[in-house]
Amino acid sequence: MQRVIIIIVVVVLGVIAGFGIVFVGYTPGQTAKDSSEILAGVSEEDKLALCGDGIVKSNEYIKEYLIPTYCSASVGIVVDRDGKVWFAETLTGKLGIFDPDTERFQEIKIPDWKTRNRGFGSMVWGMKFDPGGNLWFTDEIGNAIRKYDTKSGKFEIYKIPTKGSYPVQVAFDAAGNVWFAEIFGKKIGKIDPELAKDGTSEGIIEFAPDATGLETMGQLIVDHEGSIWFTMLDYPTIGKLFKYDPELNKFTTYVLPNGTASPVGIVEDNSGNLWINDHGTNLFFKFDTQSQKITKYSTSLPQTNHVVSLPYWNVIDDKGRIWFNLHQGNAIAVFDPTQETLIEYDIAKGQKMWGYTTNPLQFALAPDGKVWFTQWTENKIAVLDPTLPIPLLISTDDRSIELKPNTTSTITIQVKSDERTYSPVRMNVSGTFIISGKLWNIDVNFSSTELQFDEPSTKTVALSLTPRGDLPEGDHTIMIGARYDGITYSTTVRVKV
Template identity: 35%
Template sequence: MNKNTKKLLALSFMAIFIVSTVSVAFLGGGRVANRVSTTDRTITGTPADNYKDKDRPTFCQTGPAKSNKYITEFKIPTACTQPLAIVVDSSGSVWFTESNTGNLGKFDPSSKSFQEFANPQWQSGEKSMMWGLGIAQDGNIWITDSQHSLVWKFNPIDKSYQRFVFPKSNSSGGSFPQMLLIDGKNAYINDFTGRQIGVFSTDHIGPDIGMTTIPSPGNNNFTSSMVTDSSGKIWYTTWIYQQGGNLVSYDQKTGNFTQYTLPQDIQAPNGITIDSSGKLWIMDTASSYFFDFDPISKKFTKHTTSPPPVSAYGNASGLIKTPISRPYWDHFDDNGRLWFNEQVANSLGAYDPSAQSLVEYVIPSKNPNWSDCGTIPDCGVAQLLDFTVNHNKVWFTEWVENNIGVLDPSVALPINVTTSDASIIIHHGQNATVSFNINPQEQLSSPVSIITANTAGPQTISVKPQQTSITVDTPQTVKVRISADNFATPGTYNVLIGARYQDITVSKYISVTLE
């Protein structure tokens, strides 16, 4: 790994990279068409020409599309498009943005064919993180362009693009239109660094988008993505990296804000969604945690993913002591499961609140240039930066592998897990033992690893399985000891116990109350 790649890797683990990503740190800020040097790059006539030869494996791809029994990947015909935002229309066609070309792409799942629609207004050599993508009721497609502070409209009938200027912000951070939410005829865009939410009508006609802005309350640096509830209130987060922030509710009828202080554990709250009961779910991209918030009780509850698989982070240097998964965006499917992408775990997770279970799927493609892989084979991350759920299938993009993919959660899992207890009570300095049961659903070709995590941290709760690896040719039970520190803070915490088999991790949660 050369010095430049190490620097890129270090930056990639910063929350600012995670949200505003490479638009500043990697893309160099815009127009490069007149600055291309042929001494350090082979001209191919493709978007790969935007990168030096030595950087192409890092940003373009390292191999062909891959698949397994759960996930199928598809290689985009044009090289190095860097797909980002993704959405599925009413006919089942999959649309995605190409952040290295300014174009919109379309994939037909029936014919497995791609179409890419050139944007004639895009200058050659430019790049922009195009995070936001939404389809309006009239069929037009809206796109955010963070690099140029623009909003684009694409007409799928005549294949035309129209651009609109996103309102400038008074913030010192400038404007950064990021995610896009369409609710009815209204579209909402969070200005990530501009401390505001933009609102406009998707049926507006004219050279001006007619956008109004809602300034975020307070002086927090960042304004993350938003969701609307059944009453039309807008919910979003404002925050300062590692310094806290607020969950904000804005009433569009009255113009009133209500703010709730985020738990100190939340360092970079990005994704937010809402369930059928009105509960908000927030992803913390600077950790392995995600949270729910009950507007009635005003209570936050903390949850955790499993630890990332070694195949994602590598740790060839031995310097990574506590790997984290970095959950990013989140959506609910038709069955009430909460889906989220775990960026540096190279995984998609599905949390079932009713069953208190979690299934995590590792993405087949892996780019070693974004992890501490050294010479470790089949290691790295594909930079799964966005996904969408459509009729219980999950479509996603791989930003540095030039793929889109689809996950089919109806495919049977190789194992099923249960626990002897759904909740336990432990007193300071004491411990309890629970049984973790693993039932094979097929003939397994390798041992199963037992993994654990908890929301309290090792200084409060210790979770030790009797075995860390077990052959599961018949139903097996693993005893797990859960201990409370003598000086543990009283409270209720979530303990995750999981079984990892190849690229699938199946886990259950136990509620642990310390008294």
């Protein structure tokens, strides 16, 4: 399936002309509608890889919904101000709308939607509503940014001047301009909605940074001062961060840490720091825009058949927490920068051919705090309810340590369970010494690797770390976690080498 995995970054979208609206009711366990005409000529292997098995696999925190149109290959997703969930069916060329209150789907055909052969659709990574309620989204194969007027039901398409640019994200500035990033065009672009004309490139301006030695572009955001930030990379060796000042028409370049393989997700926190996900490793990090200091963190090690979790896109919520999806880790994660704690919610396992990930490629936060996401190869959307109580907490008073060769350092950890556990609570640890998150060249010993709670209580665990040889010098972090019933709760310890 290597050829399928590679296509995640380069895929396309299918030929359906005209647009109309179809309302579909949802019943748990139903079979999605057949779309055999769309998949004509697609091999059974590829159908299995892209369409899923049609089985809903919800758990305590995450509820899945089967998309009515078979093999929709949905990616982009956003939630409107009324709580309705919008998503892009990249293979079948539709906008899907799901009402959580009625559990009913609505589907709107997108005009002139193009696909490739072998059943791969036009990837839609970015979907956002402007203040007027218009939905803007990217169209890879159409090489365009599209707009859907939710009041009139009218679609418009704005053609990007650079051919084969692969638009990936959209963002709005204070003046209402629409900014977008180009994966292969290696440019950022701006659409002036007042000047844009349907079916043309009018009203679009592109800006090209110095992309010498860089192959592709990641996410784009507009910060609180109106500057444009984005990432670029040459996978898997070089990652850079760029800032564009629209008033000065000036680019500034920042080099990211050695080993950064694929910086993609980027978001600004309430203090003006940038949080960046490395979608080629287990790592994510904070970039202080004033001091340019970088602090790296690791997710827990994947529970799927993958070496790294691949943190992907990220969003900040109204509490200042950073949410992100773990592509190969098959989880939705939230990091609290104040407490330096990480919670990872496992998604029910996907197909073996994908290493058991469901390919949760995009997600969005709803006004009620729930997290909605697509499962590209399962033909589903799903919702995580983070308001539900978590049975575990983990803490330590040893918030920083120093590691020296052949010297043992011990961290005392308190693991609290608010309920009786019916399966083992498993301890785990990861760190930022190498990109996989594993504690390379360190002997790791927990006094107890598994805990059982017969009643609500707190247990103490000791973690001993003994470096066997040289470690990368400098400042690092380790994440010490407790895992139970599909939840991993981790806390950060800072490490000086």
